[in-house]
Amino acid sequence: MAELSRRSLIVGSVVATAGALIPLARSLTSAETLPDGPPLPELPELDLSTPAGKPGTTTAVLTAGSAENGRLAYNGTGPGPGPLLRLREGDRIRLTFRNDLDAPSSLHLHGVPMPPATDAPLTHLAPGDSDVREFTLPPGSAGTYWYHPHAHGDVERQLLAGLAGPVVVTGPLDDQPALRDADDRLLMFTRTGREITVNGATRPVITARSGRTRLRLLNATAGDHLLLALTREDKRTTAHLIATDSGLLQRPVPLIEILLAPGERAELLVETTTPGRLTLRSLPYSVYGAGGQRTPDRPMAGIDIPADLSPLELPTSLLPVEKIDLSTAVRTRRLVLDGAGDGSYTIDGRTFAHDRVDLRATQGTLEIWEVENTHTMDHPFHLHSYAVQVLARDGKAEPFRAWRDTVNIPAGTTVRLAVPFRGDGGRTVYHCHIAAHEDLGMMGILEVAEADARPGEVPASDR
Ligand code: CU
Ligand code: CU
Ligand code: CU
Numbered sequence: 001m002a003e004l005s006r007r008s009l010i011v012g013s014v015v016a017t018a019g020a021l022i023p024l025a026r027s028l029t030s031a032e033t034l035p036d037g038p039p040l041p042e043l044p045e046l047d048l049s050t051p052a053g054k055p056g057t058t059t060a061v062l063t064a065g066s067a068e069n070g071r072l073a074y075n076g077t078g079p080g081p082g083p084l085l086r087l088r089e090g091d092r093i094r095l096t097f098r099n100d101l102d103a104p105s106s107l108h109l110h111g112v113p114m115p116p117a118t119d120a121p122l123t124h125l126a127p128g129d130s131d132v133r134e135f136t137l138p139p140g141s142a143g144t145y146w147y148h149p150h151a152h153g154d155v156e157r158q159l160l161a162g163l164a165g166p167v168v169v170t171g172p173l174d175d176q177p178a179l180r181d182a183d184d185r186l187l188m189f190t191r192t193g194r195e196i197t198v199n200g201a202t203r204p205v206i207t208a209r210s211g212r213t214r215l216r217l218l219n220a221t222a223g224d225h226l227l228l229a230l231t232r233e234d235k236r237t238t239a240h241l242i243a244t245d246s247g248l249l250q251r252p253v254p255l256i257e258i259l260l261a262p263g264e265r266a267e268l269l270v271e272t273t274t275p276g277r278l279t280l281r282s283l284p285y286s287v288y289g290a291g292g293q294r295t296p297d298r299p300m301a302g303i304d305i306p307a308d309l310s311p312l313e314l315p316t317s318l319l320p321v322e323k324i325d326l327s328t329a330v331r332t333r334r335l336v337l338d339g340a341g342d343g344s345y346t347i348d349g350r351t352f353a354h355d356r357v358d359l360r361a362t363q364g365t366l367e368i369w370e371v372e373n374t375h376t377m378d379h380p381f382h383l384h385s386y387a388v389q390v391l392a393r394d395g396k397a398e399p400f401r402a403w404r405d406t407v408n409i410p411a412g413t414t415v416r417l418a419v420p421f422r423g424d425g426g427r428t429v430y431h432c433h434i435a436a437h438e439d440l441g442m443m444g445i446l447e448v449a450e451a452d453a454r455p456g457e458v459p460a461s462d463r
Helices: 155-160 435-439
Strands: 057-066 072-074 085-088 092-099 108-110 130-136 143-148 165-170 183-191 196-198 205-207 212-219 226-232 235-237 239-244 247-255 258-260 265-271 276-283 298-305 329-339 345-347 359-362 366-373 379-383 388-393 406-409 414-420 426-432 443-449
Touching (some): 155 435, 165 183, 183 298, 196 298, 212 258, 226 298, 258 265, 329 379, 345 426, 366 406, 406 414, 426 435
Parallel strands (some): 057 092, 085 165, 183 212, 205 298, 329 366, 359 443
Antiparallel strands (some): 057 072, 108 143, 143 165, 212 265, 226 235, 226 276, 239 247, 239 265, 276 298, 379 406, 388 414, 426 443
16 A cells, blocks of 8 residues: 555556546545535636737736735735746747745746747746746646746745745636536646645635536645545545646546645546535555655645536547657756755756756757666656657656656655657756745756757767
């Protein structure tokens, strides 16, 4: 059980038991009897406008500033996440970010496809400064993303104070009846105090409006791994995974639990036709490997299912996910995540330096990255601008293909990734998405050279 729980998805045992109710291994704690919270808050949407002189471009403004009780907020929202940025594939967006904090900050649109120069993750904006990024959402980019500060050294404090907001991109595939008619709910997990909240509320309740509910799960905590499962009367129920970080899968994948590391997203379709109560729970999980201190079992949200909701078919096919031809890889690299014992965290034995390029690659090439975690705890590995596919976890082939931007690397394991450098080159970063670890050095700089800068050459490595 413990060993299985270390995997990101319990898929092997799931295919055989799809549709079944699996008893929880442990009897439930008194957490089950905690009182319900309010109805799930719907997050306010960010105002979008189309300026007269710029047809086809949508503009929006996000301002980071202080809020009540010492908290920070985007556009004064809260308590709870910043406004929802709702976009559509093909949209061209001109997004202004203004820093009204009394400390440097920056805006990062986590996972939203954009070139390194537009993402500009090394930018620190001084108090009172603003910047503008303009980008177009490519076909196939529909999915669940988020935005948050990226000012190295101060990310954890700003996240914990309330600076994070969701991004939902829709596309033509969302118009098929199996998705269009589902009850689409965004659940954004954040933690500002002792409790992890959902859209700013403790144990909120959803009343299902359709025979299938689409849960967009977004772990925007600064450092809490969430092993999530749906239960009905103490037994786990099967849900279908339809999307990971970087969008839709080829077809729904049945599962009974899913580990969402800090920064990660997943979308589930849940059958909501049998009247009663489903509970979304965070199950015990240890980031310190088997035998380590585990988080408590706790209910995160309830789903009340009224009678008479009509069944809705599962979609049979979603978005083709390319099978990458690994024979074209130009190199295999090993990256080592570790902790230095003095409170700093390292990648390849060193902490982050603003002016040092750690890895060099070339636009248009494919690399294999073996990310090894030699530390005593899990680290979620995040790469900007270039989506990756997991090939294997500790030698075990990944059971299905998916594009991702954040991949948990459990303590003592190695995860093998395919990393194609598509789109523009430029200077970007990779790091642990436990914000404190990133702040304390677990980040590196990747420079992807434009392909025509060095025609025909295999890129030189600095390692
Ligand atoms: Cu992020
Ligand atoms: Cu970490
Ligand atoms: Cu980042």
